[in-house]
Amino acid sequence: MKKLNFIPTLIALLISANVFAxxxxxxxxxxxxLQSSVEITNNKQIVGYAFFYKIDKLKKSAMFRLEILDENLxxxxxxxxEGPKDLILRxxxxxxxxxxxSFYDEDKKDGYERFVKIFDLKGKETGTIPYDPEKxxxxxxxxxxxxxxxxxxEGTDNVEGKGFICVYQSKAKTGGVDLQxxxxxxxxxxxxxxxxxxxxxTDLYLLATTxxxxxxxxxxxxxxxxxxxxxxxxxxxxxDGKELFKKPLDVKGVSYEPMLIxxxxxxxxxxxxxxxxxxxxxxxxxxxxxxxxxxxxxxxDIKVIKDFNYMNDLSTVLDMKNESKSxxxxxxxxxxxxxxxxxxxxxxxxxxxxxxxxxxxxxxxxRGGASAAQATIEDMFLLRIDNNLKAKSLEKIEKDKERVPxxxxxxxxxxxxxxxxxTHSFGYMYTDEGLDGQKKTIVARGSFGDEKYGTVAITIxxxxxxxxxxxxxxxxxxxxxxxxxxxxGTVLIMKYNSKEKTIALNxxxxx
Amino acid sequence: MPLKTTNVYTKLFCILFFSISCLQCxxxxxEINFSALSADSYAxxxxxxxxxxxxxxxxxxxxxxxxxxxxTDRNKGLLTEFEENQVVKxxxxxxxxxxxxxxxxxxxxxxxxxxxxxxxxxxAIANAACYGEGTVMINLGLFLWIDNDDELALVIxxxxxxxxxxxxxxxxxxxxxxxxxxxxxxxxxxIKKADYGKFDRYRKLMKGLNIENGKHSxxxxxxxxxxxxxxxxxxxxxxAQAAKVLLKLDKVDNLFSSGKLYTLKDFFAQAPIEQTxxxxxxxxxxxxxxxxxxxxxxxxxxxxxxxxxxxxYQTITGSSNPxxxxxxxxxSNAYKDIKENAMLELVRYFYxxxxxxxxxxxxxFALQNQYDATTYNYFLSxxxxxxxxxxxxxxxxxxxxxxxxxxxxxxxxxxxxxxxxTEDLEKLSAYFLNKNAADNSDDYAFxxxxxxxxxxxxxxxxxxxxxxxKYPNSKYNYLIQKK
Numbered sequence: 001m002k003k004l005n006f007i008p009t010l011i012a013l014l015i016s017a018n019v020f021a022x023x024x025x026x027x028x029x030x031x032x033x034l035q036s037s038v039e040i041t042n043n044k045q046i047v048g049y050a051f052f053y054k055i056d057k058l059k060k061s062a063m064f065r066l067e068i069l070d071e072n073l074x075x076x077x078x079x080x081x082e083g084p085k086d087l088i089l090r091x092x093x094x095x096x097x098x099x100x101x102s103f104y105d106e107d108k109k110d111g112y113e114r115f116v117k118i119f120d121l122k123g124k125e126t127g128t129i130p131y132d133p134e135k136x137x138x139x140x141x142x143x144x145x146x147x148x149x150x151x152x153x154e155g156t157d158n159v160e161g162k163g164f165i166c167v168y169q170s171k172a173k174t175g176g177v178d179l180q181x182x183x184x185x186x187x188x189x190x191x192x193x194x195x196x197x198x199x200x201x202t203d204l205y206l207l208a209t210t211x212x213x214x215x216x217x218x219x220x221x222x223x224x225x226x227x228x229x230x231x232x233x234x235x236x237x238x239x240d241g242k243e244l245f246k247k248p249l250d251v252k253g254v255s256y257e258p259m260l261i262x263x264x265x266x267x268x269x270x271x272x273x274x275x276x277x278x279x280x281x282x283x284x285x286x287x288x289x290x291x292x293x294x295x296x297x298x299x300x301d302i303k304v305i306k307d308f309n310y311m312n313d314l315s316t317v318l319d320m321k322n323e324s325k326s327x328x329x330x331x332x333x334x335x336x337x338x339x340x341x342x343x344x345x346x347x348x349x350x351x352x353x354x355x356x357x358x359x360x361x362x363x364x365x366x367r368g369g370a371s372a373a374q375a376t377i378e379d380m381f382l383l384r385i386d387n388n389l390k391a392k393s394l395e396k397i398e399k400d401k402e403r404v405p406x407x408x409x410x411x412x413x414x415x416x417x418x419x420x421x422x423t424h425s426f427g428y429m430y431t432d433e434g435l436d437g438q439k440k441t442i443v444a445r446g447s448f449g450d451e452k453y454g455t456v457a458i459t460i461x462x463x464x465x466x467x468x469x470x471x472x473x474x475x476x477x478x479x480x481x482x483x484x485x486x487x488x489g490t491v492l493i494m495k496y497n498s499k500e501k502t503i504a505l506n507x508x509x510x511x
Numbered sequence: 512m513p514l515k516t517t518n519v520y521t522k523l524f525c526i527l528f529f530s531i532s533c534l535q536c537x538x539x540x541x542e543i544n545f546s547a548l549s550a551d552s553y554a555x556x557x558x559x560x561x562x563x564x565x566x567x568x569x570x571x572x573x574x575x576x577x578x579x580x581x582x583t584d585r586n587k588g589l590l591t592e593f594e595e596n597q598v599v600k601x602x603x604x605x606x607x608x609x610x611x612x613x614x615x616x617x618x619x620x621x622x623x624x625x626x627x628x629x630x631x632x633x634x635a636i637a638n639a640a641c642y643g644e645g646t647v648m649i650n651l652g653l654f655l656w657i658d659n660d661d662e663l664a665l666v667i668x669x670x671x672x673x674x675x676x677x678x679x680x681x682x683x684x685x686x687x688x689x690x691x692x693x694x695x696x697x698x699x700x701x702i703k704k705a706d707y708g709k710f711d712r713y714r715k716l717m718k719g720l721n722i723e724n725g726k727h728s729x730x731x732x733x734x735x736x737x738x739x740x741x742x743x744x745x746x747x748x749x750x751a752q753a754a755k756v757l758l759k760l761d762k763v764d765n766l767f768s769s770g771k772l773y774t775l776k777d778f779f780a781q782a783p784i785e786q787t788x789x790x791x792x793x794x795x796x797x798x799x800x801x802x803x804x805x806x807x808x809x810x811x812x813x814x815x816x817x818x819x820x821x822x823x824y825q826t827i828t829g830s831s832n833p834x835x836x837x838x839x840x841x842x843s844n845a846y847k848d849i850k851e852n853a854m855l856e857l858v859r860y861f862y863x864x865x866x867x868x869x870x871x872x873x874x875x876f877a878l879q880n881q882y883d884a885t886t887y888n889y890f891l892s893x894x895x896x897x898x899x900x901x902x903x904x905x906x907x908x909x910x911x912x913x914x915x916x917x918x919x920x921x922x923x924x925x926x927x928x929x930x931x932x933t934e935d936l937e938k939l940s941a942y943f944l945n946k947n948a949a950d951n952s953d954d955y956a957f958x959x960x961x962x963x964x965x966x967x968x969x970x971x972x973x974x975x976x977x978x979x980x981k982y983p984n985s986k987y988n989y990l991i992q993k994k
Contacts, residue, residue, distance in 0.1 A: 047797045056708060058707050058708055059707050070803075071798060076803035508908055509930070
């Protein structure tokens, strides 16, 4: 997101020149700065955008303007309110004619605090729900850990027809999360802290929501440094936050770590998980396959449709060296696409642990202090599974190798895969389900079949094969680009002209 | 002999009949004609604007500085309009306007019309404006809804009145008086120095100025309406008939916001593309389908510059019950030649400026209203080939985006243009091109040229040079030059 930094000032410049300034002489009387811009989501799809500006400095606070744009970038409306000086808009979610905006205030003296504001589409603020920052003071160990982990463990989502759920990383030493359920009328419906029953540390993150249930993945550990964990699927009632179920995900010697939960065309809730041996420590464990199941969101029961073991079930299409490693390297499963005809396509990437020549030289210079290990990320692949749940074919999508230095030589493969995922080092960016769910497109970064590094959209052909659309934009002087997710079926292209100080937003089809 | 004579006459008759038939055939093959654009046709006006020097008006330095700044900006804006071809010299529209102007001048000898010049602006917004110093512009978009001379006369009379009553100058002077007042300067200085609350104070200050301007403007508009009515009444125009244009002004946005202009899928029913685009998709609902009115500017009405159109109608006609005017979802047959010219020029303008969503929309609207199918099929072919070309450059969205309102035909079309497969864009370009039989006109040749170069990516230089050799004086050559 670093590339976005230049955009705020520019949009601010444009706005101040076009909207507020009355003439040249009156320009530069006031400054308008864009604090943040975020996507507005609903059911994990982009339905619009929110731009958040600081328009006025006040003695102890500031005045902010919020601009709402639709998914086609048409301005829909704006609102203004007073807030803490360093307020940033983090996330925006839409549900039942309400927009929830999640704010973050990092004040260096008083610790950091958050709150959400809810607006109806007529611009009326229907509620402000604070998240109590007094739960922990800044500087405490728990808070430091929480801060570094919050991008992984925090989330905001809509609950269809019911409102919104906000998940905050708890600053308590034992970890856990604080949840707030907010109704469509902008009122706090319930709040709840989820922490550990036994042991020293628990971490949770939001997987999905259904109208009935908030679904979280829970990892309980003996200590914050422990690599082994007991894992659970936790379901909380959307009505009152009460625990509906807590199902262990270590079953018959296999650990199932949920990758995604989504509604399929048959109306059933599907859960896709990465499998590893439960004998191995959870954080270190190497993936050995993936599992597809049907989830009952009231009871938490998972009816396994099929466990795909790389070694046993995919050996017809994949040459495996051992249970977790193929001839092409270790496998990172990113997503599984449910195709309209009932078949499925697993999207993955191969990766290896290799030694870097530069790292080796540094290791010698530093007398073993530096790490020589690196991750080498290789081709992407589409693994097709037919209606009878048989692996049918594996299509490799060639791309240039990418090398990522690793912090230590001894990093286990499981942990390495997580690290690469959290640091967005894989080429895979996201899956676009399209407007009607008929066409699935994988959006990825890398050098696919040519020398240029860029963004590419790979659309899966329902029968076999795939098409590629490249967003390798010709380099122009003074112009830089940033490509991110757009409304379904599109990517958002931001084009910044540093000479003219202009920014152009454009949406382009992925297929 | 008589027989022979008969034979000669018969032959002559046959030749004559054949010739007339041929002429009629030729006549059916409409050739598209464009009007001259301002950069070439208004060289004198451009030279005059370039030479413009702000007159000395105020003794006081800061007031003169404001005066110079505002007038220089205004002049610069006008110059850009003319240099960048935002003005069109359409003989038919201009003649119509100038005929009305002459009639008004002739009937109102006590006013000085010496500096007045009328121009046609290429904007699609149904409006007209007086830019000061005698420059009056009437937008192409307005001509689509004018049904008679009376209505056009009221529009012209109104804008002339602004000039005759010196409204722009007096508004300018009033603003300068306020901007140079001690209180304004002191408050501006205080704002600049202030550490906190700058924006709020600045906004309050400017809002004061805007509200003053708004009130001033609304009063001046009523004044212009009154004099406008006198001017056209003196010239013998029917004011009651003319005032209907005000009722239409309340509805002119229908062209972009109505959902009753045409049925989009009908235009593609025979096209060799997927028909699934027009089936309802329920899986995704973006905010574009919602009416969001998050508006912080509560005093928006105070800044409104024009009085309500119905009130203006009532004042002019003295009627308390304005009749229901059916506008603006269908083009009436009245003033058709004027409307046809305006429509063609608007379509050409949007095509030229790569605003393909709007261009396509107007083509469909023209076809729906039985305007020349040959012309608009060519333009549709051109739009789809250009959209294809934009798609390859990753600029399809900007070209197709019309920032359309939910529920409008324009929105449905815009969504279609966003979602249409690239291959279907190609098919549509070919489909609309082939709807017209191949002929020797440069219209067909240009549409075909664009199909070949923008879709088939054939060697542009050779194709362009061949086109120019065959049609050295083609009206499309400037577009090739532009590329």
